[in-house]
Amino acid sequence: MHADLSPVIAATAHWLNRAYPPSGGALAAALCEVQARQAVTVAAWLRYPTAMDAALLGTAGPGGAARLDWVTGADAHDDRDGEEHAWRTWVDEVVASWAACLLTDPELARLAVTEVAAGGEHTTATPAAFRRLLTPDATDRRAAALLRHPDLLAPVAGLHRTQLLARLGSDEALIA
Structure with missing residues (x-):
């Protein structure tokens, strides 16, 4: 059992990067990974705010990537049985959805x-620890063009956006 959220954060960020790959070479891949990981980290910490929440997640499991694959159309031709895809069981749909919201909406982020x-x-992290999420520069935006595209992420972001808005106490939650 994992008392921390690192398996969920790693798997969910990996899923986002595979579903919305970077534009460019190795630098773009690294920048895209950092942005996904920062968004997923914030989303996971919001979703599972206490050590008890994280421990319960470790016991029950996050649910996997099947519905996310279906929503994005990524499940059509990929055989996902086998050990090389075991990481996919650690993908958390709600965390992925919330991260998608954060990547496409600067105010929510x-x-x-x-x-x-x-x-x-x-954590008691400062906003500076999430600079690439909050204030991406032009290179960050180019690298993560697909990962930050509101129309492309809309199906994933829409899955649990209302819950995120309610969690953050946003006035938008009352409208949604």
Whole structure:
């Protein structure tokens, strides 16, 4: 059992990077990975704010990537049975959805990072720790053009956006 969220964060960020690959070479891949990991980290810390939440997740499991694959159309021709795809069982659909929201909506990202920085058992991180999520530069944006494209991420972001808005106490949650 994992008391931390690192398996879920790693698997969910990996899924996002495979579903919305970087544009460019090795530098673009690294920048895209960092942005996905920062968004997933914030989303996971919001979703599972206490050590008890993380421990329960470790016991019950996050659910896997099957529905995300179906929503994005990625399940059509890929045989996902086997050991090389075991990481996919650690993908958390809600965390992926919330991360997609954060990657495509700068205001939600700011609210989420502020909430994470305000406390919780995972970190007292400052917004500077999530710079590539909050204030991506032109190189970051080019590298993660697909990962940050609102229309492309809409099916994933829409799955659990209302829950994220409610978690953040956003006025948008009342409208949605």
